[in-house]
Amino acid sequence: MALDSFQVDWNTDVLQSFFQDSTERQVVPDSPTKHFFSWHERSFRGRRRHIGDRFKYLFFSSLNLPDEEEWMFERPMGKGSFGAVALFSKINERQERTDAFVLKVTEANPEQFVPAQSKKSHLTHEAAIMAQTNELDSDVLVRLRQYRVDQNYCRYYTEFCExxxxxxxxxxxxxxxxxxxxxxxxxxxxxxxxxxxxxxxxxxxxxxxxxxxxxxxxxxxxxxxxxxxxxxxxxxxxxxxxxxxxxxxxxxxxxxxxxxxxxxxxxxxxxxxxxxxxxxxxxxxxxxxxxxxxxxxxxxxxxxxxxxxxxxxxxxxxxxxxxxxxxxxxxxxxxxxxxxxxxxxxxxxxxxxxxxxxxxxxxxxxxxxxxxxxxxxxxxxxxxxxxxxxxxxxxxxxxxxxxxxxxxxxxxxxxxxxxxxxxxxxGDLAPLLVAFEQNQINDLPDGGANFRKNLDFWSYFAEHLLWTPRQWGPLCPPDAPRHMNFEADGLPSPLRRRQEHEWEEALKQRDRKRTAQDAGEPLPINQSPTQSEAxxxxxxxxxxxxxxxxxxxxxxxxxxx
Known part of the structure; x- marks a missing residue:
């Protein structure tokens, strides 16, 4: 079944096999992706969950698409009680992304499968509902591009919102x-x-x-x-x-x-x-x-x-x-x-x-x-x-x-x-603009609203930093604390150390910017002007x-x- 031709068979689906031998897709030795494989955390009921197995499955399993060789694993995008999410992209010879989809995997829970006439159904409520939202052809609902299932996981290939x-x-x-x-x-x-x-x-x-x-x-x-x-x-x-x-x-x-x-x-x-x-x-x-x-x-x-x-x-x-x-x-x-x-x-x-x-x-x-x-x-x-x-x-x-x-x-x-x-x-358009692209907001000054932000807020902010693409560069709010807690949810120590190192670099960049502004000097090299200047x-x-x-x-x- 080709990507984007998703349709639901209202009877049932069939089990498929996706797992590849680890030699077929190798993790680059210095890549942080491999550290996601050792992630453990506790559920709200105190049970130990091996989140890393989901990321390992995302990385090593085949996509089972006709143009499999054209797709590359780009980065993990998130995790939760539902499972784990990663981005897959097509890149041309100029290293430009030409297409992308998000692959979400969830553990195959029998309670999530819809009833069927056969002894066992392999169609989930989520897939059955998204097949119907696809039919609406709505531009404000995320589109399901493909759905598959195997013995352990359900796989949702969805539209990528960049x-x-x-x-x-x-x-x-x-x-x-x-x-x-x-x-x-x-x-x-x-x-x-x-x-x-x-x-x-x-x-x-x-x-x-x-x-x-x-x-x-x-x-x-x-x-x-x-x-x-x-x-x-x-x-x-x-x-x-x-x-x-x-x-x-x-x-x-x-x-x-x-x-x-x-x-x-x-x-x-x-x-x-x-x-x-x-x-x-x-x-x-x-x-x-x-x-x-x-x-x-x-x-x-x-x-x-x-x-x-x-x-x-x-x-x-x-x-x-x-x-x-x-x-x-x-x-x-x-x-x-x-x-x-x-x-x-x-x-x-x-x-x-x-x-x-x-x-x-x-x-x-x-x-x-x-x-x-x-x-x-x-x-x-x-x-x-x-x-x-x-x-x-x-x-x-x-x-x-x-x-x-x-x-x-x-x-x-x-x-x-x-x-x-x-x-x-x-003559000023700056009040209308929204800094939504990459780390564009880094170039903006403090807005002066003085929102109340406790330690829980900054821990939550730190958790979101983990999923920010590294090529966007460091992100550091003007009044963020110098010490940030990157130990939430059982983050593997190599990933925590990487986050701490990147935060140190972000603090240095913030300090250099403040020093230059206080001295009335030009912005540091590669530092963009603010939106109001642009x-x-x-x-x-x-x-x-x-x-x-x-x-x-x-x-x-x-x-x-």
């Missing part, structure tokens, strides 16, 4: 004490709302045994893990030569997604729908927090046939498709405030549990109300109000997808008109003239293009 995750970009902006431009926030909001509208409009096939593969009226998708870590930044197809655009956000990682409908009373209720990262869950899934019988907000979503039997039990309300909207609102809140998601999560839990000041002040609808003064001063009320509407407690109070998308497009257009007027007044005297930004233009960043001629 600018990383929204979470990595958020961490960098917080580390640099910088807020995002409002126009960029509207752009992200617009893409996420388009993705949700795709979810709503699709006709989803059932993954149950009785009606497997059939399109069921009223069937809808619950992603169950929408968060900044699972939103990927891809090249905007509207990008022209010598023009910088905002990257295209795409919703990915459908490993916890499921399809359901209101009639599945034995399956579609909160007790059975306990999936996802707890701090990103919508209120209706947080049944462990619903301890006060006086504070229950979801009784309207209990199926009539269950009300007579469950009584005061708070675990049997239906999880509606608006759970996706709450997660989108949480992502936008995270980007607007740059607070950690636990701040929002803790407030939700205090309201749900009752007996707290937050519960007593809750009006029954709006979890978030007025923003902090700095947010109120920086961003338009319309942006904040729409985010808060997505974060309302009851699913029925959240905005329907079509109206949400329409309101976002109005807000984006109004924001663009304000920014155009401001550019006409100042965009002086540039042409006017374009107005949004059609739907595709609404997702564009205004034109500028720049060395970063």
């Amino acid at each position: 600018f990383g995750t929204l979470e990595s970009l958020r961490l960098r902006y917080k580390a640099w004490n910088k807020y995002f431009p409002e126009l960029f926030l509207w752009h992200v909001f617009h893409c996420l709302a388009k993705g949700y509208l795709d979810f709503v409009r699709a006709r989803w096939r059932s993954l149950r045994n009785l009606d497997f593969g059939e399109q069921v009226d009223g069937q809808y998708l619950l992603h169950n893990d929408i968060k900044t870590e699972n939103i990927f930044l891809a090249t905007n197809p509207s990008r022209d030569e010598d023009t910088v655009w905002y990257p295209k956000p795409k919703i990915g990682d459908f490993g916890l997604a499921t399809t359901t409908n209101a009639g599945e009373i034995n399956r579609n209720h909160a007790k059975a729908m306990q999936a996802g990262t707890p701090c990103w869950q919508p209120p209706e899934q947080r049944i462990s927090q619903m301890n006060d019988y006086r504070h229950y907000y979801f009784h309207e979503d209990v199926h009539p046939d269950l009300k007579r039997t469950v009584g005061l039990d708070r675990r049997f309300h239906r999880i509606r498709q608006e759970a996706n909207i709450w997660a989108i609102g949480a992502v936008m809140w995270n980007l607007v405030t740059l607070d950690e998601i636990e701040v929002l999560s803790d407030k939700v839990n205090r309201i749900l549990s009752g007996g707290t000041a937050a519960a007593r002040a809750f009006d029954g609808k709006n979890i978030m109300k007025r923003p902090d003064p700095v947010i109120e001063q920086r961003y338009s009320p319309k942006l904040w109000d729409l985010v808060c509407e997505c974060l309302r407690m009851k699913p029925g109070d959240r905005p329907p997808p079509s109206r949400l998308l329409s309101e976002i497009e109005i807000g984006m257009r109004d924001c663009m008109e304000r920014e155009q007027a401001e550019y006409q007044r100042t 965009v002086q005297n540039q042409e006017n930004p374009r107005r949004f003239s059609n739907a595709s233009d609404r997702e564009q960043q205004p034109r500028k001629r720049t060395r970063f293009a």
